[in-house]
Amino acid sequence: xxxxxxxxxxxxxxxxxxxxxxxxxxxxxxxxxxxxxxxxxxxxxxxxxxxxxxxxxxxxxxxxxxxxxxxxxxxxxxxxxxxxxxxxxxxxxxxxxxxxxxxxxxxxxxxxxxxxxxxxxxxxxxxxxxxxxxxxxxxxxxxxxxxxxxxxxxxxxxxxxxxxxxxxxxxxxxxxxxxxxxxxxxxxxxxxxxxxxxxxxxxxxxxxxxxxxxxxxxxxxxxxxxxxxxxxxxxxxxxxxxxxxxxxxxxxxxxxxxxxxxxxxxxxxxxxxxxxxxxxxxxxxxxxxxxxxxxxxxxxxxxxxxxxxxxxxxxxxxxxxxxxxxxxxxxxxxxxxxxxxxxxxxxxxxxxxxxxxxxxxxxxxxxxxxxxxxxxxx
Amino acid sequence: xxxxxxxxxxxxxxxxxxxxxxxxxxxxxxxxxxxxxxxxxxxxxxxxxxxxxxxxxxxxxxxxxxxxxxxxxxxxxxxxxxxxxxxxxxxxxxxxxxxxxxxxxxxxxxxxxxxxxxxxxxxxxxxxxxxxxxxxxxxxxxxxxxxxxxxxxxxxxxxxxxxxxxxxxxxxxxxxxxxxxxxxxxxxxxxxxxxxxxxxxxxxxxxxxxxxxxxxxxxxxxxxxxxxxxxxxxxxxxxxxxxxxxxxxxxxxxxxxxxxxxxxxxxxxxxxxxxxxxxxxxxxxxxxxxxxxxxxxxxxxxxxxxxxxxxxxxxxxxxxxxxxxxxxxxxxxxxxxxxxxxxxxxxxxxxxxxxxxxxxxxxxxxxxxxxxxxxxxxxxxxxxxxxxxxxxxxxxxxxxxxxxxxxxxxxxxxxxxxx
Numbered sequence: 001x002x003x004x005x006x007x008x009x010x011x012x013x014x015x016x017x018x019x020x021x022x023x024x025x026x027x028x029x030x031x032x033x034x035x036x037x038x039x040x041x042x043x044x045x046x047x048x049x050x051x052x053x054x055x056x057x058x059x060x061x062x063x064x065x066x067x068x069x070x071x072x073x074x075x076x077x078x079x080x081x082x083x084x085x086x087x088x089x090x091x092x093x094x095x096x097x098x099x100x101x102x103x104x105x106x107x108x109x110x111x112x113x114x115x116x117x118x119x120x121x122x123x124x125x126x127x128x129x130x131x132x133x134x135x136x137x138x139x140x141x142x143x144x145x146x147x148x149x150x151x152x153x154x155x156x157x158x159x160x161x162x163x164x165x166x167x168x169x170x171x172x173x174x175x176x177x178x179x180x181x182x183x184x185x186x187x188x189x190x191x192x193x194x195x196x197x198x199x200x201x202x203x204x205x206x207x208x209x210x211x212x213x214x215x216x217x218x219x220x221x222x223x224x225x226x227x228x229x230x231x232x233x234x235x236x237x238x239x240x241x242x243x244x245x246x247x248x249x250x251x252x253x254x255x256x257x258x259x260x261x262x263x264x265x266x267x268x269x270x271x272x273x274x275x276x277x278x279x280x281x282x283x284x285x286x287x288x289x290x291x292x293x294x295x296x297x298x299x300x301x302x303x304x305x306x307x308x309x310x311x312x313x314x315x316x317x318x319x320x321x322x323x324x325x326x327x328x329x330x331x332x333x334x335x336x337x338x339x340x341x342x343x344x345x346x347x348x349x350x351x352x353x354x355x356x357x358x359x360x361x362x363x364x365x366x367x368x369x370x371x372x373x374x375x376x377x378x
Numbered sequence: 379x380x381x382x383x384x385x386x387x388x389x390x391x392x393x394x395x396x397x398x399x400x401x402x403x404x405x406x407x408x409x410x411x412x413x414x415x416x417x418x419x420x421x422x423x424x425x426x427x428x429x430x431x432x433x434x435x436x437x438x439x440x441x442x443x444x445x446x447x448x449x450x451x452x453x454x455x456x457x458x459x460x461x462x463x464x465x466x467x468x469x470x471x472x473x474x475x476x477x478x479x480x481x482x483x484x485x486x487x488x489x490x491x492x493x494x495x496x497x498x499x500x501x502x503x504x505x506x507x508x509x510x511x512x513x514x515x516x517x518x519x520x521x522x523x524x525x526x527x528x529x530x531x532x533x534x535x536x537x538x539x540x541x542x543x544x545x546x547x548x549x550x551x552x553x554x555x556x557x558x559x560x561x562x563x564x565x566x567x568x569x570x571x572x573x574x575x576x577x578x579x580x581x582x583x584x585x586x587x588x589x590x591x592x593x594x595x596x597x598x599x600x601x602x603x604x605x606x607x608x609x610x611x612x613x614x615x616x617x618x619x620x621x622x623x624x625x626x627x628x629x630x631x632x633x634x635x636x637x638x639x640x641x642x643x644x645x646x647x648x649x650x651x652x653x654x655x656x657x658x659x660x661x662x663x664x665x666x667x668x669x670x671x672x673x674x675x676x677x678x679x680x681x682x683x684x685x686x687x688x689x690x691x692x693x694x695x696x697x698x699x700x701x702x703x704x705x706x707x708x709x710x711x712x713x714x715x716x717x718x719x720x721x722x723x724x725x726x727x728x729x730x731x732x733x734x735x736x737x738x739x740x741x742x743x744x745x746x747x748x749x750x751x752x753x754x755x756x757x758x759x760x761x762x763x764x765x766x767x768x769x770x771x772x773x774x775x776x777x778x779x780x781x782x783x784x785x786x787x788x789x790x791x792x793x794x795x796x797x
Contacts, residue, residue, distance in 0.1 A: 022540075131532070136676065187662045342589035342593060
């Protein structure tokens with residue numbers, strides 16, 4: 001009798017312990033959202049449009065290459081809904097879906113340009129709060145509508161979000177695309193002395209083109225930088241490589257030179273003179289000659305020097321243009337304010353950065369060193 | 379669980395008797411130690427460190443910047459130094475009154491004469507109650523914090539009550555055993571807590587920005603004191619040694635190892651705070667409910683296959699919470715036992731379980747929980763600060779002739795105290 005009761009106790013305790021947990025939800029019981037797109041609704045300003053990209057597991061062809069091999073069109077489905085808030089629209093979407101929406105796999109958060117120009121702070125609020133949302137996903141501003149990005153069909157991948165993700169992962173590794181993930185965006189949004197920027201994408205048919213960054217003041221988009229200008233920003237602020245330099249040799253437009261940039265070192269000096277902040281950047285870099293469109297031999301010390309000074313001149317002009325744009329939009333995307341606050345608190349306390357940035361004198365000088373002119377010997 | 383309890387009562391009880399005989403001998407009026415001197419120096423050090431490292435880790439960077447922005451980590455350094463000083467006093471008191479806990483030597487130090495020991499007990503009671511309330515309340519709040527954090531971030535549909543109860547029952551289970559077991563559990567758990575937190579703190583520095591930490595000394599005295607006080611309160615935990623030092627082996631290295639243990643947790647806390655500040659900046663930190671968890675989420679640990687580190691981190695964190703909760707729970711039960719002069723703390727421990735559960739559910743929301751935590755932190759800080767200082771000073775003033783110490787008791791039998 002006693003044995004039985006003991007066994008019973010053990011069984012009962014075990015049944016309490018091994019029931020599993022409340023939050024068990026198998027992968028097939030979830031609707032994973034890979035990308036979220038947020039847009040304004042053209043004729044109703046009070047409404048938001050939220051679109052989600054959902055992969056269709058059955059349609060994703062792996063090996064075999066049978067039925068829908070090249071037809072990536074069906075591998076995803078895009079659903080769109082409208083609401084006054086983001087979550088209201090998602091609620092509407094949920095009502096149309098058979099499984100619970102799951103944001104743990106979301107990799108892309110796209111904003112339509114119009115929405116970005118209206119302000120992003122309130123819209124990103126639910127993404128701050130939801131623990132499913134990862135801080136490493138990519139927020140992007142899309143020229144036109146974000147839902148178009150979700151519907152686009154890049155031919156190399158079945159799922160556009162995967163394509164975008166690898167594009168951004170590789171771009172940040174190469175130093176050509178700024179590493180602006182959601183976490184960094186949130187940090188920049190709340191940091192005084194640094195204005196956030198977001199990667200900017202254009203869609204051309206089924207092609208996705210990274211075309212620089214969208215500049216924000218506060219949480220509103222105010223302008224954008226071209227890819228070349230973004231690379232200057234990356235080189236000066238982040239010491240990232242950026243893309244290749246293409247410029248005309250000795251000012252001759254028929255003689256073009258392409259250089260790579262590497263090993264960038266950026267130093268800055270602050271001074272405060274006559275109520276004006278002066279910032280000077282010294283950027284050192286090395287690079288190789290990758291291409292030239294003329295037959296001249298370039299092994300002379302004088303020629304190498306000419307290439308180097310040509311590169312410096314090109315970089316400086318480009319940087320000047322970029323800085324002019326930043327000051328014109330009054331958005332401190334380079335984070336000069338945070339540096340000033342951190343390392344020159346005395347200057348920082350004397351000025352009002354919001355107005356002082358546009359008036360500051362920001363200069364950059366580049367020092368390019370040509371390391372190698374290539375394998376070709378003429 | 380109750381079965382287990384019935385099976386096991388003999389070893390602790392045996393140790394109980396053995397300990398009493400071994401250390402006390404004729405001290406019949408003070409049946410104090412229940413397990414004898416069983417805690418080694420290393421165990422004592424790990425007990426301190428693992429009590430200190432608890433739920434606080436998960437909110438630490440935000441708490442650190444709350445009053446002094448980017449310089450918040452300096453407060454932790456000061457807090458750790460204060461904790462070291464107090465631990466030094468506590469350990470010295472423990473060594474001087476070997477085999478006695480605060481419940482006993484407080485009464486001795488407060489009693490004007492040997493015959494008036496009851497008066498000393500009465501006078502010491504408020505101090506002991508302060509500790510008791512703090513320890514009991516803190517263990518309940520630790521469970522609640524843990525429950526809130528897990529239910530908001532990991533298990534949204536699991537009732538928070540279930541998580542709290544699971545944690546409390548686990549703590550209760552630990553209190554069923556002898557102090558020696560508690561010490562060994564702490565010894566084993568400490569590396570499991572320290573190493574992963576260290577890895578996460580170090581690997582998150584790669585996404586940190588140096589400018590977020592500067593200017594380093596940009597604060598006035600008010601801010602400095604405020605932040606130091608807050609951080610001293612968040613580094614509590616060493617005060618459990620007021621109680622457990624009674625079971626520590628008397629060893630010359632005890633002071634050194636106990637003080638060293640503070641530097642382990644202090645170092646870890648400073649590292650986590652600096653990592654948080656440099657990655658997020660203080661302005662963003664103030665917006666994050668669980669900053670250390672966010673830190674883990676933004677960090678990609680190099681060389682690890684796992685992409686989502688937060689689950690692994692939470693698993694580690696559970697052990698950190700468990701040791702804190704277990705130690706506080708045990709201390710509450712043991713102190714209550716000593717105040718009430720009971721034979722065993724097990725029944726008390728069982729009775730404490732529903733009380734703690736009730737206390738843990740008192741705050742209605744996260745905001746109230748954080749407020750209660752701060753308030754209890756102040757109480758604990760008062761306890762941890764006042765008790766060692768007061769009794770340390772009292773011990774110094776009363777000099778070489780306390781009423782009785784376990785060694786010189788016979789010599790000072792007749793009203794030895796002179797003032």
